[in-house]
Amino acid sequence: NAGVSPVKSEEKFAPSNIALCKYWGKRDKLLNLPINPSLSVSLAHLGTHTCLTPIDHDEDEVWLNGLCLSEDSAFSKRVSLFLDLFRQSKPTHFKVETRNSIPTAAGLASSASGFAALALAVNDSFQLHLDAQQLSVLARLGSGSACRSLFDGFVEWQMGERADGLDSYATPLSETWSGLCIGLVKVDAREKATDSRSGMQRTLETAHLYQSWPIQAAMDIQAIKDAISAHDFEGLGAKAEHNAMSMHATMMASWPPLVYWQPESLMAMQTVWKLRAQGLPVYFTMDAGPNLKLLFERASADDVLAHFPDIEVIHPFGLI
Numbered sequence: 355n356a357g358v359s360p361v362k363s364e365e366k367f368a369p370s371n372i373a374l375c376k377y378w379g380k381r382d383k384l385l386n387l388p389i390n391p392s393l394s395v396s397l398a399h400l401g402t403h404t405c406l407t408p409i410d411h412d413e414d415e416v417w418l419n420g421l422c423l424s425e426d427s428a429f430s431k432r433v434s435l436f437l438d439l440f441r442q443s444k445p446t447h448f449k450v451e452t453r454n455s456i457p458t459a460a461g462l463a464s465s466a467s468g469f470a471a472l473a474l475a476v477n478d479s480f481q482l483h484l485d486a487q488q489l490s491v492l493a494r495l496g497s498g499s500a501c502r503s504l505f506d507g508f509v510e511w512q513m514g515e516r517a518d519g520l521d522s523y524a525t526p527l528s529e530t531w532s533g534l535c536i537g538l539v540k541v542d543a544r545e546k547a548t549d550s551r552s553g554m555q556r557t558l559e560t561a562h563l564y565q566s567w568p569i570q571a572a573m574d575i576q577a578i579k580d581a582i583s584a585h586d587f588e589g590l591g592a593k594a595e596h597n598a599m600s601m602h603a604t605m606m607a608s609w610p611p612l613v614y615w616q617p618e619s620l621m622a623m624q625t626v627w628k629l630r631a632q633g634l635p636v637y638f639t640m641d642a643g644p645n646l647k648l649l650f651e652r653a654s655a656d657d658v659l660a661h662f663p664d665i666e667v668i669h670p671f672g673l674i
């Protein structure tokens with residue numbers, strides 16, 4: 355929107371999301387274009403609130419949860435690089451106030467909701483009047499998984515084919531699932547040693563097993579969509595867990611090995627498998643970190659909580 359001077363934005367919100375079919379690997383590192391499609395569920399009110407205020411400085415000032423970050427922090431640099439995309443001949447810098455409603459201790463990544471909320475705030479500040487699809491493309495430039503955080507509920511990120519990435523964006527599915535629960539098992543909330551960005555690059559460059567990942571992901575995303583349409587919880591849980599385990603197997607086949615698990619992660623998996631063997635429909639998924647995200651339905655919540663008393667439970671679609 356050439357010529358429009360940015361103004362203070364409203365505070366914008368975007369939810370965090372958890373992938374049931376994971377994004378792992380890019381065909382274009384600059385544009386965050388994926389090698390496979392992915393599908394996630396957004397975490398309702400858990401996410402990021404962001405407000406942009408133009409300031410008369412020659413640097414941006416990034417505040418996270420009430421603390422001013424150093425210009426050298428990785429997050430602050432990524433935010434400034436994203437804002438660079440919009441600065442014009444007379445560059446404006448911003449105070450970026452961002453706060454997460456995700457409990458930091460839950461060990462949930464915040465880059466997805468962070469860049470989705472930032473894209474919404476930029477759209478408001480520069481009065482760009484972008485539609486949801488364009489906003490999803492924009493958020494993707496900040497962080498791949500952020501393109502899914504523009505929407506509530508189940509969200510599919512179609513990988514697209516174009517080199518410019520204009521067909522690589524997310525869209526919401528129409529289906530809902532009241533009573534679906536996600537339980538956060540906190541194994542370790544500290545920042546991980548290898549971030550997703552470099553982790554996926556290492557997998558791509560060194561793991562021969564990676565060749566089979568896009569084939570598996572293409573099958574899984576279809577099966578997950580079918581399970582959602584049919585309201586088949588066991589189908590959904592099994593495909594999501596298998597997809598996560600396949601992603602981790604591929605990561606482990608990288609060199610040097612990329613192992614996000616800790617002993618407690620495996621112990622929690624074994625508890626899930628034991629509960630399933632006893633007839634309790636509970637599954638898990640895991641991202642680039644040691645924490646498990648349990649998947650279960652409201653009817654099983656008491657039994658799941660009896661074995662995982664410390665989990666935080668999220669209801670992406672509310673309760674029945």
Ligand code: 2P0
Pocket residue numbers: 372373375376377378386392465466496497498499500550551640641642
């Ligand atoms: C996902 N992850 O689909 C997968 C599963 C982590 C494991 O998307 O480099 O932070 O910013 O595009 O989006 C994390 O990757 O990576 C991620 P960039 P991003 O949720």
